[in-house]
Amino acid sequence: MKKNTFKIIVLFVMTFSISSYSQTEKEKSVILSQTNISNLKKLKSQFGKSQMSKYDKAAALAKQNGWPIKFASPDGTYSELKEVTESGFPLYRVTRNEGSAFTSRVARLRPNGGLGLNLTGKDLFVGVWDQDNATIAHEDFGGRAFVYDNNTNPTSYHSSHVTGTMISSGTNSINGSGKGIAYEAYAYVSNWNRDLEEMTELATNNGLLLSNHSYGLLATSASFPEFIFGAYRADSRDIDQIAFDAPYYQPVIAAGNDRNKVPNINASKDGYDLLTDFSTAKNAIVVAAIEGLDSGGYVNASSVVMSNFSSWGPTDDNRIKPDIATKGVNVYSTTNAGNNKGYGTISGTSMAAPGVTGALLLLQQHFRNITTGFMRSATLRGLMVHSADEAGDAKGPDPKFGWGLLNAEKAVGLISNAYKTNNNVIIQEFDSRTAPLFQGGVYTKIVKAKGSEPLVATISWTDQAGLANNGTVDLTTPVLVNDLDIRITKNTEVFFPWRLNDVRNQPAVQGDNKVDNIEKVEIDLPTSDLYTITVSHKGILSGNSQDFSLIISGLEENTLSTNDSDFKYFNISPNPMDDLVNISVQSDISEDMYLEVYNLLGVRQIFKKINSQNSNFVDTVDVTSLMPGFYIFKIKQGVKQSSWKIIKN
Structure with missing residues (x-):
């Protein structure tokens, strides 16, 4: 009885502390007013029962067959039993081990970074689901990390490193080199056992904006089910459902480190088609790991060097996954060693994902500073894609780097530009507060290109959950539910969005995209003339409408002054x-x-x-x-x- 009373008191103190430092109640109320709370509550109950049922079944079979529940591998990764497939194969979750701020250009956003923005993540929070617990007592967390799920698991090197990459103050590191991306933010820390249930809960009750998931499935066994690679399975569908019902919430997922595994994983695919679990979700951001930029910074696509381990896509229906790339090699961050002062260097997409999560939190902070509100997750994803630097061997997205290298500096510049008087950038959200795209509807906007820089238009939307694949290898049927389209036209000339080539190792093409819920049109050499941007849809819209976000850059100043005019x-x-x-x-x-x-x-x-x-x-x-x-x-x-x-x- 005393033990239970103690837990209740601790939970009360933790809840009070967290609510004192997170978004204001007004900000939460705005987010939650656009959130399908009733459906999320149903999902929470459903996920809680489902995850425990799957684990109990797997644990029983593990005891029967002599499988380990948890184990560590020689490469430093840590695995824990998750579930079994329909055929009885055990699936294990595994950590994704292998100057982040410099590579992502976050350093420019900080105090004394040169832009005058002073972005640190102050008063905002992220969710962290990972192996066991981060060392929340680490001095460089400064009391800003909390064990949300109240578990009593031990601390882990991996979770501590991931959490520190986002929120560490860097005080105990050499010359502050271990400073996290959003080093004044707060973190809810939970283990991965009930992630879906707890994600749903935080989105429902706290208006969660971002969460990091640096783990996936262990796929090194020769008998690992082949159909899982690139497949849109139940867990990805569940992530999409949560994001759809909580339109401000953005999960960030590590792509995985399976490309250099021996024996070769999915050997016939030449390094492609290695994504599993959450990393095939439509509404998640999936992160690839690259080498850090050298001291010269970003010059062109050749500046971005792929790591030797990062898992490549695409998904089975040829969606652009991973979405984005950033530093994941030799990342220096907090650990659970050193008497709450420890630091260490490791590599992996596990280290790249929190770099993106932290940077996106800073974008939300900057947006709030300017507009007093937050971006919907679709806008955040679209902004990340719109501002990415080119990477890879050819122009456009690819299944290795996704849309390219994260560029936080360019992204905040777009936000700043969109909300000044003499702007030449548009960031608009079309939803129930304004007007979504309705069944049979077409949105048209006439803009004037600046002419001296590319004209770029991006649409993004949070799609409904699709149909899960339960066993078909390389199922190519699109999982997109509502298929929106963007085009730019000038007289009779039509400019199409990017899509991946049907041949994995060939450059992307510009044409009709039937699979992605982000579409980006780029005109490298526009003339200083009028262009028409059109957003439409194919077929029947589920729900009879679809919210979407639109970002346009390369415009002549004051384009927004007379936008969308239907009058003489x-x-x-x-x-x-x-x-x-x-x-x-x-x-x-x-x-x-x-x-x-x-x-x-x-x-x-x-x-x-x-x-x-x-x-x-x-x-x-x-x-x-x-x-x-x-x-x-x-x-x-x-x-x-x-x-x-x-x-x-």
């Missing part, structure tokens, strides 16, 4: 606005016209009917109730609508 004339002034705003619209129809004003969290602030004078609609609107910041003014008249971005100083 449309003007709102002044911009920046004072306490009164003048609205003038000319229309060729006589229906009632309405004004809606949204903040950048998508919350409507003003709604009113606009006065009409024949075909002219003129009104003066009192905006004294609006706080300083950016707002979207949307004019609606029947099927017509236009929007205008206004800043209030």
